[in-house]
Amino acid sequence: MKLGVVVGVVWSSRKAKELDGCRLCVVQPISSSGKKQGCPLVVADPKNIAASGETIVYVTSTDAAEAFDTGFAPVNASVVELVDEVV
């Protein structure tokens, strides 16, 4: 799992039905100290946790599907937590 900041949103009216009702966010990965790291990526937000400018934890790879209730979705990354503070 990695830290990232939500910097944008992807609007899509036609998507795979496994993703119905799921928002897609543009996330900028950050380092543990909060600095930008690498390129932005698209992350699914099945639980509607993310808001613009918020720091989140996202999970990548096959495990990203586990963030969905069904455990079955064609996603490479999902938001799993909203970060209040990193100490």
Add this chain to the structure above:
Amino acid sequence: MIFAKVVGTVVSIQKDENLNGKKLLLCKEVDHEGNPLDSYHVAVDAVQAGEGSFVLLSYGSSARMTSTTKNAPIDAVIMAIIDDVQITHKMKS
């Protein structure tokens, strides 16, 4: 997931039987503004995308997690057609 633009169709007569009835599209990877990058993917179409569409592509084992691609020997699927990408927050560093 990565951004991609559909640039062509891959036509094939002889293929794995699990790929029967699935449309294969040639997709060029792009950035969030639509500027082309170096790599490309041959992806199965799960959303009726057409040539020139700006799409989201899922790759690796996650690509098999749609009703169209379940149990098929594939590693890239087009799972959304993008209407718009909005950048709402600018990061400083």
